[in-house]
Amino acid sequence: MKDNRIFKVLLIVTASLILMVAMCLSASAEEIVLPDIISDHMxxxxxxxxxxxxxxxxxxxxxxxxxxxxxxxxxxxxxxxxxxxxxxxxxxxxxxxxxxxxxxxxxxxxxxxxxxxxxxxxxxxxxxxxxxxxxxxxxxxxxxxxxxxxxxxxxxxxxxxxxxxxxxxxxxxxxxxxxxxxxxxxxxxxxxxxxxxxxxxxxxxxxxxxxxxxxxxxxxxxxxxxxxxxxxxxxxxxxxxxxxxxxxxxxxxxxxxxxxxxxxxxxxxxxxxxxxxxxxxxxxxxxxxxxxxxxxxxxxxxxxxxxxxxxxxxxxxxxxxxxxxxxxxxxxxxxxxxxxxxxxxxxxxxxxxxxxxxxxxxxVYGKIENWQSPLYKTSKKNGKSVDIILSYAYGGLKTTDGEAPRCFKVAQEENVFFDAKAEIINENTIRLTCDAIDDIKYVSYSIERHLFPYTSAQDAVMHTYPDVNVVNSENLPMAPFYVEVGEERAEKVFDNFATVPQRVDIEVAEKGNDAAEVLENPFSDIKLEDAFYEAVLTVYHKGLMNGVGDGEFAPEASLSKAMLLTVLSRMEGIEAAQDTSWYAAAAEWAKEKGLSDANSDEALLAPLTNLEMSTILYAYLQGGETEQIDPTEWLIRNFIIKYDLDDNALVTRAQAATAFENMTK
CATH class of the missing domain: 3.40.50.1110 (SGNH hydrolase)
Structure with missing residues (x-):
């Protein structure tokens, strides 16, 4: 009897353990597991x-x-x-x-x-x-x-x-x-x-x-x-x-x-x-x-x-x-x-x-010029001498120590090398001569096995490095080469550059920090409870938008293309000319940047639709790029505008002020 009771207890304990393990395994299986590469600060x-x-x-x-x-x-x-x-x-x-x-x-x-x-x-x-x-x-x-x-x-x-x-x-x-x-x-x-x-x-x-x-x-x-x-x-x-x-x-x-x-x-x-x-x-x-x-x-x-x-x-x-x-x-x-x-x-x-x-x-980015080392381009015989023409000399070849170029070898028979006397004769050409051979057929520069020949570790030279000294105007060293005289190498074209748009920073909200309330409000039609209150005052105090007169901002009035282009030009530090209309300089700047080709007063002063504003803002923020994507969707993703508005509806000045404020953050 006692043995039966012990058996029952063991059975219950075992069943409980099995249930607990099953529950743990089930819970574990349902947990989200991410790789280390997807983690905080990524x-x-x-x-x-x-x-x-x-x-x-x-x-x-x-x-x-x-x-x-x-x-x-x-x-x-x-x-x-x-x-x-x-x-x-x-x-x-x-x-x-x-x-x-x-x-x-x-x-x-x-x-x-x-x-x-x-x-x-x-x-x-x-x-x-x-x-x-x-x-x-x-x-x-x-x-x-x-x-x-x-x-x-x-x-x-x-x-x-x-x-x-x-x-x-x-x-x-x-x-x-x-x-x-x-x-x-x-x-x-x-x-x-x-x-x-x-x-x-x-x-x-x-x-x-x-x-x-x-x-x-x-x-x-x-x-x-x-x-x-x-x-x-x-x-x-x-x-x-x-x-x-x-x-x-x-x-x-x-x-x-x-x-x-x-x-x-x-x-x-x-x-x-x-x-x-x-x-x-x-x-x-x-x-x-x-x-x-x-x-x-x-x-x-x-x-x-x-x-x-x-x-x-x-x-x-x-x-x-x-x-x-x-x-x-x-x-x-x-x-x-x-x-x-x-x-x-x-x-x-x-x-x-x-x-x-x-x-x-x-x-990759096309952000700087003159970044390459001099590269062998071609060579040609000049009597008993050989002229080496280089790509990417930029402002001209030189030596780091003012001495003659070093580490050149020449050969009449392959792999039978002699020292060459080198001289820079113009901005991208080095002339080589060698009295030891009559007909230079091969040229090498900074090739260790030619400079320090060896057959094994026993006869190799200990810790010997090429003492190179040829650089371009950017102080970048010439690349090594080993060529047959007359060999040509084409210059590589770099034009597949990656596009890097302006950054979009997110200001982490802090409780109790209401900067808008300390800004002076000169407009009778802008109230503290307005959703666009802070945006309007921010762009006003930054000198991007003004009122319409009589102490009013007219938040529900339509925005013209002239006003949009003027605000963008102000962001670039462009001032209106004194002897022309208030938007002439902005229109000319926008035309140069590929943002707008509007010329007439009628086109510039006409009210903008949401789609028209989104297209111009997208092009401006992308440096003139007009990729075939939805500009409104892009602006929403990048926090310039907050809602997917009706493309054909007219933009209000308050909506524009909100977009401008987001662009300044």
Missing amino acids: LLQQGETIRLWGTVAPGEDVNVKITANDAMVAETTVKADDAGAFIAELPTMSPGGPYEIAFATKTSTKTVSDVLIGELWIQSGQSNMAMKTKATGDYAAEMLPKEPINDIRLFMNAKDQGTEERQSNLAGEWKIADAETVSTYSAMGWCSLKVIYDELKVPVGGICNPVSGANMAQYTPPEVPGEPGGKYFNTKIAPILNMNVRGIMWNQGSSDRTKKDFTERFNTLISRWRNESKDDHMYFVYMTLAPSAMKYYASWLDDYQVRDNSLARLRQIQTYYETEDTSFVVSIDRAPQPTDKDPIHPLNKKPVSDRLGRTVLGS
Whole structure:
């Protein structure tokens, strides 16, 4: 009897435990799980579809909502697949923030806060990209920010693990840039992002996921979908394929330096990354290999090694000519210093990283000119001499020390090289002569294996680097080359520039802060209880709009095109001419900017419809661009106007004042 009672108790306890476990598993299955890349302080790519993903219970509906100060920005609802995975797509947004993203199912919610919209880059490769700022010794002090920079967001993944299967999560967390977070982020990644941010003046972000010693095959996805890819592609790139980015900053190549098919491997990597990301024009900006150490002592092998990057560097440069939307940085002049810890990892990362940032600004955004190093263009014989013609000399070639150009070799027979005397004869031409040979057929510049020939580590020269000194007017070093005389290389055209509109900042509301009440109100027809009260007074005190006379603003009166163009011109600091109509200067300015071609008084003084105002405001905010999108929808998403108004209804002065106030924030 006693045994039966014990058995019953055990049965009840066991059943209870099973029920509790089932309930826990059920609750766990229904929770919203997001990858680490979708978390507080994240940055999303502006101007591209926003993709957000995660897992919930299979078949569950997931509502995804983006808000700012509780105001709706974008919303969608998607259904999870049979495995519980979901991916939500939301409309493009302009740079700015902060925003909040809420994920909700019937039983679970999750919120991601302090989200910015801006320019997002993946920064990858191997050890020189992986080197953290704090590892650069005394150079770190110059790189670390003195104050936090809220507009720069950093996501660092430094784990080197690779797997045979594609992973769904890239481990890490988003950080706001400050001295502490930058110290543990890639020195090269940070410095390049800072250069971009200083020029664009919009939020920027980096996802840094390099692996020391990795080769390109390990980063390359499979040719056939579904087959295993490289182990570091599986862990470093596959988990973030859903996320739109502007492009890739890449610093890799040493581990592939002996591969004769280096260029083909590199082109393949770029092509497959673009294919996997569904972005055929994803920008790829890369570092060429640093100067070769040649012979050096490898402590981990307890032996001397030869590290000859010279041919791999030429093969890197070849990708620039073969693959669109690529650009590169020359670093042949930045050899490690005697104080550096080893001969293959220069500690002073800032100079080349700044070049990387400027190369992005020039080749991707078209924001700066004269960003390229001099490149070989062609060569021609001149008697026994050979003239080398360079592209991108800009204001003219020169040497850094005032001496004759160095590191040129010439040959009559391939691979039998002699020193050449070099002379800059005009702004883009260098003349080479050599008394040792009668007929120069091959020319090389800054090729280590030609400058310091060797057969093995035993006869290689210890720690020898090319002593280059040729630069253009921007002090950018000439790129290495090895050519047959007469060979030509076309100049690459850069015109596929990314558009970066003006930022839209969201002022985080603070309780008890009512700035409108302290503004003087000169208008008898504007009352404190009016929804447009603060907007009208703000634009009035900023000198953008005036009253209509007799102490009135006329909030319900229609807005004319002349008034709209005048306000926009005032935002640009353009003053009305004294000897013409009050709107003549504004109309002329608008015509030059492509905002309006109205010439007659009748056209300029006619009242505007909502659609007409939206079209002009969109074009103004996009720098004259008139993409085929709904301008009203775009203005709503970017908080310029709050409601989807009737396109054909006339704009009131109060509605216009509200839009102008939002534009000034």
